[in-house]
Amino acid sequence: MKTFSDIANPWIKDLATYESGRPIEEVARELGFESVDDVFKLASNENALGPSQMALEAMHENAAKMHRYPDGGAYYLKQALAEKLNIEPEQLLPTNGSNEVLELLGHVFLGPNAGIVMADCAFVVYKLIAAIFQANVVTVPMKNFTHDLDAMLEAIRPETRLVFISNPNNPTSTMVDEQAIDVFMSKVPDHVVVCFDEAYIELLPPEKQPDTLKYVKEGRSVVLLRTFSKTYGLAGLRIGYAIAPSACIDLLGKVRQPFNVNAMAMTAAIAALKDEAHLKRTREMIKEGLTYFEGEFSAMGLSYVPAVVNFILVKVGNGREVFEALKRQGLIVRPMDCYGLPGYVRITVGTREENERCVRALKQVLAQM
Numbered sequence: 001m002k003t004f005s006d007i008a009n010p011w012i013k014d015l016a017t018y019e020s021g022r023p024i025e026e027v028a029r030e031l032g033f034e035s036v037d038d039v040f041k042l043a044s045n046e047n048a049l050g051p052s053q054m055a056l057e058a059m060h061e062n063a064a065k066m067h068r069y070p071d072g073g074a075y076y077l078k079q080a081l082a083e084k085l086n087i088e089p090e091q092l093l094p095t096n097g098s099n100e101v102l103e104l105l106g107h108v109f110l111g112p113n114a115g116i117v118m119a120d121c122a123f124v125v126y127k128l129i130a131a132i133f134q135a136n137v138v139t140v141p142m143k144n145f146t147h148d149l150d151a152m153l154e155a156i157r158p159e160t161r162l163v164f165i166s167n168p169n170n171p172t173s174t175m176v177d178e179q180a181i182d183v184f185m186s187k188v189p190d191h192v193v194v195c196f197d198e199a200y201i202e203l204l205p206p207e208k209q210p211d212t213l214k215y216v217k218e219g220r221s222v223v224l225l226r227t228f229s230k231t232y233g234l235a236g237l238r239i240g241y242a243i244a245p246s247a248c249i250d251l252l253g254k255v256r257q258p259f260n261v262n263a264m265a266m267t268a269a270i271a272a273l274k275d276e277a278h279l280k281r282t283r284e285m286i287k288e289g290l291t292y293f294e295g296e297f298s299a300m301g302l303s304y305v306p307a308v309v310n311f312i313l314v315k316v317g318n319g320r321e322v323f324e325a326l327k328r329q330g331l332i333v334r335p336m337d338c339y340g341l342p343g344y345v346r347i348t349v350g351t352r353e354e355n356e357r358c359v360r361a362l363k364q365v366l367a368q369m
């Protein structure tokens with residue numbers, strides 16, 4: 001008898017399944033903690049402040065309308081974003097998390113004879129998407145934990161369709177600046193689409209945010225990926241968007257599901273965009289948290305990668321062992337062996353109290369090792 005595996009597409013059955021971790025309640029129970037509040041998670045680069053109060057209120061108000069399908073054209077969200085970013089609604093496509101944009105890009109641009117170029121230590125989902133569409137992956141070594149744009153240019157081949165630049169990059173918390181991007185964009189061949197994954201861009205002070213929107217306005221072959229998961233504290237709702245010239249948005253729109261973005265998410269996102277105070281508090285919390293972590297790590301003699309957004313790579317020896325030991329203390333961070341950085345863990349900046357608990361746990365764990 002044939003198995004499901006026999007019937008499946010051969011390139012699918014060998015794919016690794018993305019490990020997303022177990023619920024924090026289960027981890028707490030397994031480790032013998034009395035309450036989930038004893039366990040805290042600095043692992044997924046979420047906003048420790050939570051969602052904006054304005055988003056919460058909007059969600060409450062709209063809860064009774066959830067028997068209706070969402071607005072499939074995302075009219076009001078596109079209006080709000082277009083106004084905020086000073087672009088046209090036709091240059092926007094809201095999605096079920098910005099990860100959905102990656103999948104749509106795969107449908108439109110990838111296949112067995114296509115390829116992508118990405119940095120070796122960039123966001124791992126690019127690789128997963130390429131594998132689903134049987135596309136070839138060229139990984140380019142980073143320089144100093146940062147995208148090496150010259151080397152990425154060199155790596156572009158005739159079959160390359162997409163080049164991914166995660167900026168700021170997860171998991172390194174480094175970035176390339178506008179000048180480096182401008183040089184890259186002046187040389188990149190026109191048979192590739194350059195994808196700037198800007199999941200963390202709003203966390204940077206405005207003067208440090210590279211202007212990539214200008215390339216959209218000029219009609220260049222670029223797609224920007226943004227999200228409400230990080231800065232806006234709405235990761236649970238799954239909402240992000242693509243920004244691109246309208247001709248590209250039209251193509252991406254052909255392969256999306258009719259109601260890909262849920263109504264609660266759009267309601268919250270529109271409200272969250274208005275809350276400048278929440279954004280300001282978020283940036284301040286991160287700045288303070290990074291200063292604290294960097295000071296403590298230096299004092300402990302640990303090297304770290306200077307961070308630009310709300311997470312930091314720190315070198316701890318055996319990252320996997322330290323991750324396990326921290327977990328026993330009730331702290332969940334992210335080991336980095338899957339990114340080829342077995343000596344490191346990635347820690348998300350939390351509230352001041354969480355950061356202090358984290359440093360105490362790290363000191364204890366390292367003293368025991």
Ligand SMILES: *Cc1c(COP(=O)(O)O)cnc(C)c1O
Nearest residue numbers: 097098099123170199227229240
């Ligand atoms: C978190 C993250 C995303 C966001 O994904 P969503 O699907 O919007 O939650 C995208 N890219 C990078 C590099 C990230 O770290």
